């Protein structure tokens with residue numbers, strides 16, 4: 001469901017985990033934004049997100065939206081990256097029934113959506129068990 | 132600012148209304164409210180609709196629906212705030228009357244959700260989340276609330292059974308509401324064995340997909356007083372607050388900050404607190420939502436919403452009934468209409484017109500309408516005067 005230009009714009013985040021760190025208060029934003037919500041600072045320095053972390057919460061999607069129906073059931077988690085912020089992504093290469101809060105995971109480059117409205121394959125990140 | 136009263140409300144039975152179009156269900160509700168208010172004109176109309184575009188392929192609803200009223204070229208405004216669109220429409224109508232800009236304003240909400248299939252409806256609803264950083268990964272609304280539920284359960288010990296009690300209570304209330312889409316009673320066992328949608332949210336934890344509309348007529352309170360002897364339903368407070376759109380950006384994923392903020396403002400405007408409420412209509416899009424909403428409203432202590440629900444405190448015969456209408460769970464959840472339908476219930480209750488589901492001695496009522504995972508909340512307080 002994602003057009004080509006729209007996906008292309010997000011490539012620095014989806015392929016390279018590029019985030020922005022506020023120069024004044026060190027808050028990290030992913031994706032980068034123009035104003036810091038914590039201190040209203042407008043100067044940022046590019047930073048790359050750490051690629052390992054811990055599951056803070058998760059679910060297993062059994063009734064999927066258009067574009068994902070062939071993949072259900074699949075797990076989606078909110079992961080607190082080590083010494084950094086939280087991100088949301090699917091957790092794959094695991095037994096969804098055994099997933100638990102506190103599980104260690106790492107980011108991997110994967111195909112996320114196929115054959116969107118523009119016919120493009122959208123790549124991005126998914127989590128896999130760390131070990 | 133002028134004091135504002137609601138003098139007419141309208142809605143019909145909600146459900147899968149295949150034989151009726153988006154504009155017809157809207158107009159039926161609007162005319163009911165106008166007829167009940169006994170007004171011969173409307174100065175402006177506001178409609179809350181989440182996604183005419185994705186559900187029926189129709190935008191420009193301000194003009195399209197204003198035309199249906201047959202009242203000439205009045206200003207018609209469509210507002211959108213996901214599932215809080217209806218509450219926001221009511222707030223804009225309130226502001227228009229309170230400010231003195233207009234005297235008679237029609238606040239409405241509508242959603243026609245069953246013209247598309249389940250996958251398309253799930254997708255349309257998912258656009259209320261962050262499309263690029265949540266939706267992109269295939270998460271759904273049941274999935275997002277499931278993740279909130281899991282944090283709440285782990286941190287506070289909220290149980291599966293306590294969540295189920297929200298559905299049991301609201302379906303029991305809805306069984307007394309002739310407008311409810313799913314008026315059947317359910318047991319905790321039925322909730323806990325219904326089909327899994329997004330672990331741990333099951334089918335009976337979720338509000339349904341619904342076609343429906345609701346409407347209300349707002350006028351200056353002084354204007355209403357000149358026409359009749361009352362009692363009147365006064366809008367005592369109007370508050371609106373926002374939070375991060377993405378769940379994972381929220382400081383606390385098990386607390387509804389926008390609801391807490393809007394509630395704080397509303398109580399301050401009306402000079403009351405949560406213990407003064409006779410009842411409330413809350414946004415129970417999922418069972419966990421109601422648990423978290425009553426905590427953010429200050430009806431329950433933080434983390435105790437599940438336990439308080441299971442104790443019967445929020446049942447029709449409890450201390451502060453929550454969702455005497457049956458809530459989104461049983462009455463249905465045509466997303467853009469929900470916030471206005473909450474006002475419909477409050478007005479009917481404060482008039483004492485609710486029959487078997489009447490809340491005793493109702494004087495103060497609160498409506499809480501929420502968009503996304505709580506990225507926006509609209510709260511109104513009402514008083515019978």
Ligand SMILES: [Zn+2]
Nearest residue numbers: 022025036039
């Ligand atoms: Zn900063």
